[in-house]
Amino acid sequence: MVKKLFIIFVALIAFISVATFTIGQTNSEKQIKNTTTTTLKNDRKSKDDLYSQIELFSYSLTTIQSDYVDELSPQELIYGSLKGMLASLDPHSQFLDPEEYTELKTETEGKFGGLGIEISIKDGLLTIISPIEDTPAWREGLKAGDRIVKIEKDMTKDITLSEAVKKLRGKPGTPVTITILREKPFELKEYKITREVIHIQDVKNTQILEDNIGYIRLTEFREDSAASFRKALNELTEKGADSLILDLRNNPGGLLTVAIKITEEFLPAGEVIVSTKGRRASQNSITLSNNKSHLIDWPVVVLINEGSASGSEILAGALKDNKRAILVGEKSFGKGSVQSVIPLPDGSGLRLTTSKYFTPSGESIHEKGIVPDVVVPFIDLGKLEKEDDTKQKVEDVFENIEKQEKNQTQTKQEKSEEEIRFKKTPEEIHQILLNDNQVRAAINVLKGLRVYKTFEKNKNISTPTQP
Numbered sequence: 266m267v268k269k270l271f272i273i274f275v276a277l278i279a280f281i282s283v284a285t286f287t288i289g290q291t292n293s294e295k296q297i298k299n300t301t302t303t304t305l306k307n308d309r310k311s312k313d314d315l316y317s318q319i320e321l322f323s324y325s326l327t328t329i330q331s332d333y334v335d336e337l338s339p340q341e342l343i344y345g346s347l348k349g350m351l352a353s354l355d356p357h358s359q360f361l362d363p364e365e366y367t368e369l370k371t372e373t374e375g376k377f378g379g380l381g382i383e384i385s386i387k388d389g390l391l392t393i394i395s396p397i398e399d400t401p402a403w404r405e406g407l408k409a410g411d412r413i414v415k416i417e418k419d420m421t422k423d424i425t426l427s428e429a430v431k432k433l434r435g436k437p438g439t440p441v442t443i444t445i446l447r448e449k450p451f452e453l454k455e456y457k458i459t460r461e462v463i464h465i466q467d468v469k470n471t472q473i474l475e476d477n478i479g480y481i482r483l484t485e486f487r488e489d490s491a492a493s494f495r496k497a498l499n500e501l502t503e504k505g506a507d508s509l510i511l512d513l514r515n516n517p518g519g520l521l522t523v524a525i526k527i528t529e530e531f532l533p534a535g536e537v538i539v540s541t542k543g544r545r546a547s548q549n550s551i552t553l554s555n556n557k558s559h560l561i562d563w564p565v566v567v568l569i570n571e572g573s574a575s576g577s578e579i580l581a582g583a584l585k586d587n588k589r590a591i592l593v594g595e596k597s598f599g600k601g602s603v604q605s606v607i608p609l610p611d612g613s614g615l616r617l618t619t620s621k622y623f624t625p626s627g628e629s630i631h632e633k634g635i636v637p638d639v640v641v642p643f644i645d646l647g648k649l650e651k652e653d654d655t656k657q658k659v660e661d662v663f664e665n666i667e668k669q670e671k672n673q674t675q676t677k678q679e680k681s682e683e684e685i686r687f688k689k690t691p692e693e694i695h696q697i698l699l700n701d702n703q704v705r706a707a708i709n710v711l712k713g714l715r716v717y718k719t720f721e722k723n724k725n726i727s728t729p730t731q732p
Contacts, residue, residue: 408447507563
């Protein structure tokens, strides 16, 4: 078995050598005119280092195969090493075994089993980007920014995204217990949530709030989102809307192409929507609007918060930088990297970060987020909570969990109206929106724009004509 494994790795080294040589030939042809001798030497040194490290890897692998206490198959060793390698890059890169790769391909279809949360690794902790509306997680009251510190009895310290997804998903109707750390107020809560097949409604609560101000809530970017959004705009037009509040709060993103298509509704052809930059020139791109019809010229306010991520940050950033909308709310999540999904021959795949997103003004989104023009912290419908600025390091969080669990008596969670919105009638939803302090701020901004435009119009009319 050891000899067989060694032969496999010799073949792997040979394959990489040929591939590197081929790439080197292609690059060399391009570098004849543009690259100095020093750069070529550095390239050769880098390749030599790669060969030596592959030899080290091969030696370690064969040693584990022959001497480790339990016998492991070559696939187990290779898969394990690939998972570790990808996990060491960043929280969003990961190796996907065939089962995980198949699951990833179904995620954008708008129907899958689970709790209804988008997750990421932030500050070393498994973090909820946002709960998806009308899902088990949303109904239980999970919030953007909650840290998942335990899944069942297992701590999530050093867990990868793929491992977390595998633990959280399961057969619809089965329960899973998770422990949440919430920083404000600082508390530890345990939730037992029953998994469901997640049906996602992307465009919600389309209505006129008041004074012809339209409102659309966009919860995700899925395959049919652009068509649903266009339908919602047409509906508001028929109702007499002349301005718009676009609510992207707790929108975790989704399909980039769909986010771009919706952004085009507001930007004329030729305006920059987003750019990407990577290590190679082939990974750099600038996306421009192609919209030559259906252009919405209403005044627009976009609502964002810490649960707005990825595609929603691209949309918000594009409208902000192109002076097409005013952003109101709180700073977004800051998920601005591009993952390319690369299939592998055995049905597995790589989810690899290959570039980062930049707004039209050249600002990076990744780990920075989008800062709104008007910062308005959300007030939970009049329920004022005491601010607790207690912060702990990652290692302290997990060291203190068991102690806190023993001392804490679980009480029935009081859910705010914001969290149980799914139980409300359309009339009640309308009133809740009008009482939402961030929505109220957006309405006031739009009304202020109307007053300003009136002043400008009157000023132009009253200005005397020069002889």
